[in-house]
Amino acid sequence: MQAISVQSAHGNYDIQVGDALLQSVGAVIAQKIPKARVAVLVVDQAIELTWAREVAASLQAAGLRVVTHVVHASEDNKSIAQVEKVWRLLLAERVQRSDVLCAMGGGIVGDMAAFAASTYMRGIATVMIPTTLLAMVDAAIGGKTAVNLPLSSDPLDAGHSKNLSTNLSTNLAKNMAGTICAPAWVASDVRTLTTLSTREFRCGLAECVKHALLVDASMLAWLETHREGLRAMDPARLVELVHRSASVKAAIVSRDEREQGERAHLNLGHTFAHAIESLLHDQVHHGEAVSIGLVAMAAASQAAGWWPDADKFQLSKRLTDLGLPVRMPAKVDREQLKNAMKLDKKGQSGAVRLVLLKGLGRPGVLDAASEQVINAGLDAIGS
Numbered sequence: 001m002q003a004i005s006v007q008s009a010h011g012n013y014d015i016q017v018g019d020a021l022l023q024s025v026g027a028v029i030a031q032k033i034p035k036a037r038v039a040v041l042v043v044d045q046a047i048e049l050t051w052a053r054e055v056a057a058s059l060q061a062a063g064l065r066v067v068t069h070v071v072h073a074s075e076d077n078k079s080i081a082q083v084e085k086v087w088r089l090l091l092a093e094r095v096q097r098s099d100v101l102c103a104m105g106g107g108i109v110g111d112m113a114a115f116a117a118s119t120y121m122r123g124i125a126t127v128m129i130p131t132t133l134l135a136m137v138d139a140a141i142g143g144k145t146a147v148n149l150p151l152s153s154d155p156l157d158a159g160h161s162k163n164l165s166t167n168l169s170t171n172l173a174k175n176m177a178g179t180i181c182a183p184a185w186v187a188s189d190v191r192t193l194t195t196l197s198t199r200e201f202r203c204g205l206a207e208c209v210k211h212a213l214l215v216d217a218s219m220l221a222w223l224e225t226h227r228e229g230l231r232a233m234d235p236a237r238l239v240e241l242v243h244r245s246a247s248v249k250a251a252i253v254s255r256d257e258r259e260q261g262e263r264a265h266l267n268l269g270h271t272f273a274h275a276i277e278s279l280l281h282d283q284v285h286h287g288e289a290v291s292i293g294l295v296a297m298a299a300a301s302q303a304a305g306w307w308p309d310a311d312k313f314q315l316s317k318r319l320t321d322l323g324l325p326v327r328m329p330a331k332v333d334r335e336q337l338k339n340a341m342k343l344d345k346k347g348q349s350g351a352v353r354l355v356l357l358k359g360l361g362r363p364g365v366l367d368a369a370s371e372q373v374i375n376a377g378l379d380a381i382g383s
């Protein structure tokens with residue numbers, strides 16, 4: 001399948017999607033980054049003994065010295081402490097500006113490792129090897145790297161922390177420090193998805209639906225037609241899914257790398273989703289919150305008069321058919337949800353900013369959503 005090309009101010013790069021890519025990672029890196037002598041493989045613990053071994057063997061076969069560093073994927077570990085461990089390892093292994101770091105795993109390991117690579121010696125080449133569906137279609141594309149910051153427990157600082165995008169139950173300010181730094185290459189081998197839990201796979205599907213809504217009706221129709229093939233993890237269907245969905249994000253970030261306009265559309269459903277996640281952190285994963293958030297978004301779009309026949313589109317049913325949740329999994333106080341929405345960092349101070357649809361493929365930003373619009377969204381998800 002043809003590579004997807006991404007335009008970036010730091011240099012354009014390709015996203016390769018396939019079902020037998022891991023074995024060739026070393027050869028491609030040797031060709032794309034010919035001066036590299038050392039490849040540091042920062043890898044998600046979940047795949048250390050499986051997929052990571054194939055990549056390490058391929059890097060070695062291409063003549064690179066491989067240094068492997070394993071990280072347990074948790075939001076707590078998306079931290080500056082973990083970044084420092086990677087920096088120290090790079091220093092101890094005398095990694096040079098011309099060497100390469102491969103970030104292999106889901107979005108957590110990808111964001112943290114890519115942050116470390118983009119800052120060590122002011123930036124060494126990064127190759128992203130995403131192994132979750134969400135990372136393949138979203139996190140590994142667009143060059144955003146990040147770590148979370150702990151919220152201060154110092155009462156003197158508490159007032160300040162209140163204004164940040166927070167996860168109220170984990171006490172983390174998410175993605176508060178980071179860089180935008182294009183990778184040298186993104187290699188998405190869908191075979192790795194065969195070891196992913198069904199739950200995590202569906203979380204990625206929610207972002208695929210989000211991307212589908214941002215373009216037109218064709219991709220949602222495709223998702224419905226190929227539901228069985230996807231459920232059976234048919235490699236050809238998975239390659240097509242990732243290729244189609246990654247292409248949507250690639251096109252948007254190519255036009256607006258630094259989120260001055262259009263890139264914000266990728267937050268479709270996310271103001272609702274972040275609020276749900278922040279209050280029900282131990283019950284919902286991000287992709288599940290996105291699915292519920294998309295339902296709220298459709299109802300809010302209708303209430304705002306933007307998408308008058310949104311209900312006819314039956315987004316809830318479509319998401320349910322894909323195995324995704326569409327209602328709040330537990331009762332949450334509505335005012336608390338609204339307050340969490342106001343705190344979302346994408347909002348202007350105090351006002352709730354929503355990305356809504358004027359129809360399929362026609363997103364726009366509503367800067368200060370009215371109570372009525374927000375309530376319509378929350379009614380739709382049973383909050």
Ligand SMILES: NC(=O)c1ccc[n+]([C@@H]2O[C@H](COP(=O)([O-])OP(=O)(O)OC[C@H]3O[C@@H](n4cnc5c(N)ncnc54)[C@H](O)[C@@H]3O)[C@@H](O)[C@H]2O)c1
Nearest residue numbers: 046073106107108109131132134135138139144192195196
């Ligand atoms: N940089 C960006 O633009 C961007 C965009 C979206 C999300 N993100 C970030 O991505 C993170 C979420 O990423 P995620 O959904 O991939 O979660 P994740 O990294 O937590 O991975 C999900 C789970 O799957 C496991 N796993 C990974 N690959 C596996 C495989 N092939 N087989 C079995 N298990 C596997 C992980 O160990 C983890 O337990 C968040 O921190 C979010 O902020 C970043």
Ligand SMILES: [Zn+2]
Nearest residue numbers: 207270286290
């Ligand atoms: Zn998301």
